[in-house]
Amino acid sequence: QQQVKQSPQSLIVQKGGISIINCAYENTAFDYFPWYQQFPGKGPALLIAIRPDVSEKKEGRFTISFNKSAKQFSLHIMDSQPGDSATYFCAASKGFYGGSQGNLIFGKGTKLSVKP
Amino acid sequence: NAGVTQTPKFQVLKTGQSMTLQCAQDMNHNSMYWYRQDPGMGLRLIYYSASEGTTDKGEVPNGYNVSRLNKREFSLRLESAAPSQTSVYFCASSLAGYNYEQYFGPGTRLTVT
Numbered sequence: 001q002q003q004v005k006q007s008p009q010s011l012i013v014q015k016g017g018i019s020i021i022n023c024a025y026e027n028t029a030f031d032y033f034p035w036y037q038q039f040p041g042k043g044p045a046l047l048i049a050i051r052p053d054v055s056e057k058k059e060g061r062f063t064i065s066f067n068k069s070a071k072q073f074s075l076h077i078m079d080s081q082p083g084d085s086a087t088y089f090c091a092a093s094k095g096f097y098g099g100s101q102g103n104l105i106f107g108k109g110t111k112l113s114v115k116p
Numbered sequence: 117n118a119g120v121t122q123t124p125k126f127q128v129l130k131t132g133q134s135m136t137l138q139c140a141q142d143m144n145h146n147s148m149y150w151y152r153q154d155p156g157m158g159l160r161l162i163y164y165s166a167s168e169g170t171t172d173k174g175e176v177p178n179g180y181n182v183s184r185l186n187k188r189e190f191s192l193r194l195e196s197a198a199p200s201q202t203s204v205y206f207c208a209s210s211l212a213g214y215n216y217e218q219y220f221g222p223g224t225r226l227t228v229t
Contacts, residue, residue, distance in 0.1 A: 043220030
């Protein structure tokens with residue numbers, strides 16, 4: 001049973017465009033939602049994360065939008081650049097407010113290609 | 117700081133052989149993890165160690181064992197490798213628990229023939 005559904009599987013965007021990746025979750029107990037970026041041959045690295053007490057978090061060109069009622073969150077990459085070409089994973093876990101022993105559940109990933 | 121290091125980078129095993137994947141971190145983190153990554157499957161947790169001296173099963177523990185040797189080192193052992201264990205294995209560490217940033221190693225690409 002997949003608890004975090006990520007879409008699309010792959011995305012091609014022109015340089016300067018907006019990349020949008022969506023995730024939906026099922027477990028309402030989740031309270032931590034990170035996004036990881038992975039370049040070929042490398043391990044994933046944390047890009048940005050959000051907790052459900054806010055609806056949006058922005059760091060540079062990267063923004064997470066969070067909709068608690070719809071149980072959805074998304075990553076927006078503004079002014080996408082060829083260097084952003086990578087695989088992006090959303091994830092979710094529970095336990096931040098009550099102790100962090102919950103499992104980090106990853107989506108299946110989105111391969112982003114930004115064309116020059 | 118080297119961060120999280122993993123050895124080896126690549127390994128080919130025959131079915132039934134055993135091996136140990138090594139992981140070490142120099143960030144004084146308490147928690148360490150082993151994941152496997154398969155095409156189209158994302159990352160799945162095999163085992164984790166919340167702190168030195170403790171280990172727990174993750175989502176896909178069958179066929180694996182782990183040892184938290186000390187605070188720095190967390191090893192993953194395949195006792196009798198199977199083709200289904202062909203994957204890329206990542207070790208990660210965090211200061212404490214799942215809701216702190218996890219830092220990943222560069223991965224070990226394992227092929228079982």
